[in-house]
Structure formats: C-alpha cells, structure tokens
Amino acid sequence: MRLAVLGLALLLASPVLIRPAAAQPASQADAARAMAERAEEESVLAEGEGRSETFGYCTACHNTALIRRSRFSRAQWDGLMDWMTERHGMNPLEGEFRDLIVDYLARHYGPSQSRARNPFLN
Amino acid sequence: MVRRIERSVQELYRDDPERADALAFGRRGALKGAALAAMGGAVGAAIPFGGSMPQGTLPALFSRPAAAQSGGPALLDLPGKGPLILQGERPLNAETPETLLDEPVTSARNMFIRNNGGVPDAAADPRAWKLVVEGEVNQRLELTVGELEARFPVITRQLQLECGGNGRAFYQPQARGNQWGNGAISNGEWTGVRLRDVLNAAGLKSSAVATGHYGADPHLSNEPGRPAIARGMRIAKAMEEDTLLAFRLNGAAIPQLHGAPLRLVTPGWPGSLSQKWLTRIWVRDKPHDGPGMGGTSYRVPVRPIVPGSSNNGRDFADLESMPVRAILSSHAHGARLPAGTRALDLRGAAWAGDLTVRAVHVSVDFGASWTAMQVADPANRHAWQRWTGRVALPSDGYYEVWYRATDSEGRMQPHAPPNWNPQGYGGNPISRAAILVG
Numbered sequence: 001m002r003l004a005v006l007g008l009a010l011l012l013a014s015p016v017l018i019r020p021a022a023a024q025p026a027s028q029a030d031a032a033r034a035m036a037e038r039a040e041e042e043s044v045l046a047e048g049e050g051r052s053e054t055f056g057y058c059t060a061c062h063n064t065a066l067i068r069r070s071r072f073s074r075a076q077w078d079g080l081m082d083w084m085t086e087r088h089g090m091n092p093l094e095g096e097f098r099d100l101i102v103d104y105l106a107r108h109y110g111p112s113q114s115r116a117r118n119p120f121l122n
Numbered sequence: 123m124v125r126r127i128e129r130s131v132q133e134l135y136r137d138d139p140e141r142a143d144a145l146a147f148g149r150r151g152a153l154k155g156a157a158l159a160a161m162g163g164a165v166g167a168a169i170p171f172g173g174s175m176p177q178g179t180l181p182a183l184f185s186r187p188a189a190a191q192s193g194g195p196a197l198l199d200l201p202g203k204g205p206l207i208l209q210g211e212r213p214l215n216a217e218t219p220e221t222l223l224d225e226p227v228t229s230a231r232n233m234f235i236r237n238n239g240g241v242p243d244a245a246a247d248p249r250a251w252k253l254v255v256e257g258e259v260n261q262r263l264e265l266t267v268g269e270l271e272a273r274f275p276v277i278t279r280q281l282q283l284e285c286g287g288n289g290r291a292f293y294q295p296q297a298r299g300n301q302w303g304n305g306a307i308s309n310g311e312w313t314g315v316r317l318r319d320v321l322n323a324a325g326l327k328s329s330a331v332a333t334g335h336y337g338a339d340p341h342l343s344n345e346p347g348r349p350a351i352a353r354g355m356r357i358a359k360a361m362e363e364d365t366l367l368a369f370r371l372n373g374a375a376i377p378q379l380h381g382a383p384l385r386l387v388t389p390g391w392p393g394s395l396s397q398k399w400l401t402r403i404w405v406r407d408k409p410h411d412g413p414g415m416g417g418t419s420y421r422v423p424v425r426p427i428v429p430g431s432s433n434n435g436r437d438f439a440d441l442e443s444m445p446v447r448a449i450l451s452s453h454a455h456g457a458r459l460p461a462g463t464r465a466l467d468l469r470g471a472a473w474a475g476d477l478t479v480r481a482v483h484v485s486v487d488f489g490a491s492w493t494a495m496q497v498a499d500p501a502n503r504h505a506w507q508r509w510t511g512r513v514a515l516p517s518d519g520y521y522e523v524w525y526r527a528t529d530s531e532g533r534m535q536p537h538a539p540p541n542w543n544p545q546g547y548g549g550n551p552i553s554r555a556a557i558l559v560g
Contacts, residue, residue: 028378031200032241036212061342065210071296079432080298087413089343111295 040064050104057101061090067109074106167558168519171487176537179488182455182522182554202377204231209300213237213342213350214379217305223471224451226501226508227280228308230377236285236306238414239339239350241379242399248375248383253320253367257334257405260325267369267384274315274323279364279389280505282473283308284444286392286420289549292539295430297546304449304553309471309506312387314368317403318361326357326405333360334410335386335397353394353420354410359442364389364504367400389504390475392420392441392547415440418544429542438543443475445550446535448482448509448527453555461560466513466523472497473506474529482509485524489537489552492526518560526552 042055044064058067061084072080081098084090093101162168165181175181197205198216206216216235218228225232245251249268256262265273285306287299300306321330334354341348359365366387369376376382381398388395394414404410414420418435427433450470459466466486472479478500483492495511515521528534539549 027201028203029241029243032214032379035200035214036240038211063210063212065208065212069209069301070298072298073295073430075432076298087417087419088341089345089348 036063038063044068046108048104048108050100053097054101054104057093061088067105070105070109071112072105072109073111074102077105077109078102162520165520165556165558167560168517170515170517170519170521171490174490175488181520182556198235200379202231203235203379204229206232206234207303207305209302213239214241215300217300217302218308219454220303220305220449220451220470221454222451223305223307223449224469226309227372228310230310230371230374230380233283233308233310233371233380234285234306235379236300236393237339237350238394239341240344242338242340244378245383248369251383253384253400254402255320255324255405256402258327258330258407259321259405260327261323263320263324265320270315270320270367270384271369274319276313276315277366278311278313278370279366280309280311280501281364281366281387281389282444282475282504282506283310283387283389283393283396284447284473286394286441286444286547287545288444289447289539289551290546292549292551293429293542293546294539295542297542297544297549299545304447306393307447307449307471307473307506309473311372312366312368313370313373314366314387316363317365317367317386318363320367321360321403321405324405329407330357330405332356332406332409334404334406334412335395335400336402336404336412337381337385337397338399338401349413351394351397351414352410352412353392353397353414354404354406354412355388355391355395355442356409357405359388359391359395364502390443390473392444394420409440420545420547422541422543422547426541427543433544435544441547443477444473445548446472446474446477446479446527446529446533447550448472448479448525448535448553450523450525450553450555453523453557455555456558457555458558459560461518463518463559464515466515466557467510468495468513468523468525469508469510470525471506471508472527474527476504478503478530479507479509479527480530480532481528482511483526483528484511484513485526486513486515486521488522489524515559519558521557521559523555523557524552525555 045051081093085092196208198208206218209215214237218232218234222232251267253265288302288306290297291301291303332354336352339350341350368387369384384400385398386396420441421435421438422441424439452469472482482495482497485492493513495509497507497509500507526535535550535552539551
C-alpha cells in the first residue's frame, strides 16, 4: 500500500501538477456529503455484546472511523462520553445503557499493547 | 533518487508476522547479540548500525503510525484531491503522506483536510459572500468578498497551515482525536487581505483583547445554529501582517473543501484558527469561549502531567505558535533501494510556527552521529523552509533515516513526544523512516 503511495507521489510530484490551473470540481461538497452519508454496516465494528447499541448511538453524529482508530482504557472511554455531552451536545448517556456501550468500547477498543506498568498511575 | 520499488520492508516483514510480533513486542531489554541478529532477520536485512540503536527502541517499521499499519491506510478518493490518508469520513479528515509534500508550494490537491463538522454547499455567488466584523469595534462592518478585495491591499504569501494535532499519533498512551502523523501540514500560496486592515477599518476599542471566529459549516449533529467549531486568538496575532482573510489559493479560487469563498489563514498557529467558510469575526473583551476553546481543546499543560492521566485542562494554556518539525518528502517510509546504494539524496521541509528553522540534521545510525542538511530561507515569513542533503551508507541493509529540525531559538525536535496531554497537542518527536537497501 505504501508502495502505491510512493508511486503516486512520484507521479504527482511532476512539475505540471504543481500549480493546477484547471477549474476546481464544483462537486466537492456533494462528494464529501456522499462520503459522510455512505452507509456503514454494524459489522464494521468488532462483534460482541453492545455492538448494536454502540453503533446506533455513536453513528448518529459521526462514523465509526473515530471508534475504530481509538485504543482507550475504560476510564478514558467513560470520560469521553461526558466530554461529548459537554462539548458537542450529545444526549447524556446514563445507567445500564452507558455501561453497555462503555464496556463494549473498552473491551474491543482498549489499549492495544501491553506496556510496562506505569508507577505513577497504578 | 528514489526508484520505483517492488517490495516494501513491511511486505518482507509480513511474510512472518507472528515471529515479527514476538520480536517487536515480546522482547526484553536492548537489541543485542542474538536478538539483534533475529531482528535483522525479521526486517529482511542486516541492521548495519544496530549496535547504536538506543535501548528499547523498536525499528521504525514496527512503530511508526499509519504508515506501519497492516494492510496500509485507506486512501481518499474525492474530486480534485490526491490519494491522502483517510482519517475519517464523518467528519471528513485526511492526512497528506510526507512524500506528497515534495512540492515547494503545496497544491490544493495535496492539501490535508481537517473538518470538525460538515462541508457546506458552495456559495452561488462567491463575490457576494458576507463577512461580519463586530463586537469591541467602533463600527460594525458587513463586507462582501468583492468589497474586501476592492477596498483593502491584496497580498499573496506562502503560509504554513498546520493542524494543531499534527503528530498526535506519536503519543503513548494514545491521545484523543485524529491520529495524524506529520502530514497535517501544508504550505499553500494564499491571496487575500490582512485581517488587521479590516480590524483597523472597523476601529478596535481599547477593550478589544481577542477574536472569535465563526464559519458556515454545520455541526455534525446538524443542530441548526450550533457551530462546528468557533475558536479565537489574542488580538496581537490577529494584527500580525501575515494573518489573512484569504479568497484565493495558488492563484485560483479556494476549493470548497478548503473553505471557499473566504477563510482565515493564521499561519504558524493551530489550523483551527484558520476558520473555513468564514462568516463572522467577533472581537471580544476577554479570551473567546466558543466551542474548541477551554478545557483540553487546543491546550497543553503548563506543568507536565503523567501520561495517560485524566485532567480537565483548567490549568492548561492555549497552544499558540506550533513547535518545530521536519518532514522527509524524498523517500517514503518503507522504501526499498537497489543493492549497492551507498548514498541517499534527501529532501524535505521544516518549519517552526512563528519562528524559523535554523538547522535540519539527519542520522542513519540511530542518532549516534548527525549530518547537517542545507536549509533554504523561507519564501517569506511563515512559509516553510525546504531542506536537502546527502548521507552516506556503508553497506546494504536496514537503515532508518532520522530527521530532526532545530528552531531559531535552538530548540530541537525531542527524541520522544513531549508534554503528554489528553488531546495530543505538540507531538513533534524526531521522525524516523525505514529504508531497506538491497
């Protein structure tokens, strides 16, 4: 994959493309919207208890890339729920429903590598 | 020069992932003796300078973000845009691979994309787009793009535009947000009028201490009237001569994705201060408090905190001038070069927020020795600086190109990302690209 990138890099670095004079596409907003609205299947997330609820609740605002790229502890995921409510107006998540989602996220999108114990945190 | 390569280091490595994983993450202590030989086996070549690898350092091909992900990153496919690394579709964010930043002036095509909300529809009549300037001013102004261009001096500058979270992926534990490597940077040639000329025309009251910026992009929730982001800066930066209200990029209309028909360009400071689809500047009598201000957003600890700890950011300070950073644009991480290659002709760019770059150094022996590169002057203040240089290789094998810039005040990129914070701002460690010769 990186090879493809490098190959393209070589092509794109050619002088004729450095200052494109061509008219910009009028459809960037449409294309961006189409990307944003591209239907995602729930199965893009790791299988497990709470997946449907997590998928449904989170994708009301953003797609699953934000989840899939993340590797957070349970405490960090939990804090993120409050942050999204406080900063982005998400409906507050509470009680068992919150636990279901946070547990799911921590179980499947937890810290990726075991690291040395942090003497300041543990 | 780089030639087209057939197999990457990662592909060699992928032939035996289990063994590589064991080597990369299961080993203990320094890479020495048999472990070093085994690691050399895993990367598909001897590691000529392996003896000087710092203890606990993983070869870059195992540890570098995005580029080192198995299967490679998803690439953007969108009209008018190059194959950027897709960070997410909603909101739409995409990073420019360092090798696509080989152009001295970044093309619109290769400019990274950062959104907090949605992308608004293009204006039917861009010249009629209105900007309101109000708040702590003597006279509220309402100016169209056409009026801005007619009424104020129009200037053109090459300006760094860098996401405040550039380098976030280097933090461990992981920090919240897009996992940018070094590629959330651009150096476009922007044309517009100075924000200060417009603020002077409105007349700043003595109470004016900060700006607040608003754009037309909808919040992700589509809640009407809720800004996706609305940040602001201290008035001194707003009054700087390179802070522009821009309406052209590289001599053409700004692409819709990049904020047409009017955006701020606030070079050297977090890109979130370069509000796209700009509609309103609110001059404030206190630091702005819109979404994206306060807490841990675009803010860094004044007193360093324990990595991974939670913190509400109350005692943090706004990230302002961005830290020094270099990119390598001539060679991709994972490039394979022909056997017998004994020198690398390298090039890239470096920048340092409001400062300039004094030096760029490269090491191919894990930091044991450093070679000075030639660093060109910036095209103008706040433009990035291009660098070139040659390093020698003693043999075939696995190398890492470590590249490090030093700013005009003598601060270098550190060996590890400094000052960990929950949202990962200011991550500018020395970067490493894996190269295989033979």
